[in-house]
Amino acid sequence: MKRIAVASAGYVGLSKAYNGVTALDLIPEEVSRLNNDLSPIADADIGDFLTNGELNFLAKLSKAEAYNDARRLIIMTFLAI
Secondary structure, three states: OEEEEOOOHHHHHHEEEOOEEEEEOHHHHHHHHHHHHOOOOOOHHHHHHHHHHOOOEEEEEHHHHOOOOOEEEEEOOOOOO
């Protein structure tokens, strides 16, 4: 299955977490939490979605693994004004 890759599994990146998504993050603890259907951030909606949603969602530490099967790449950025 071709997937969508999301660079960053922070608040904005997780808002794009739906079926067929692979998230890339650099923090091993957060990747582990996500792969165990636990939100790494305090957000009730994201936590509920990860726990109760029927997702085909993965989190990876490696760009090669995250982007390997990706058909699209979404890069989440932070803009401070």
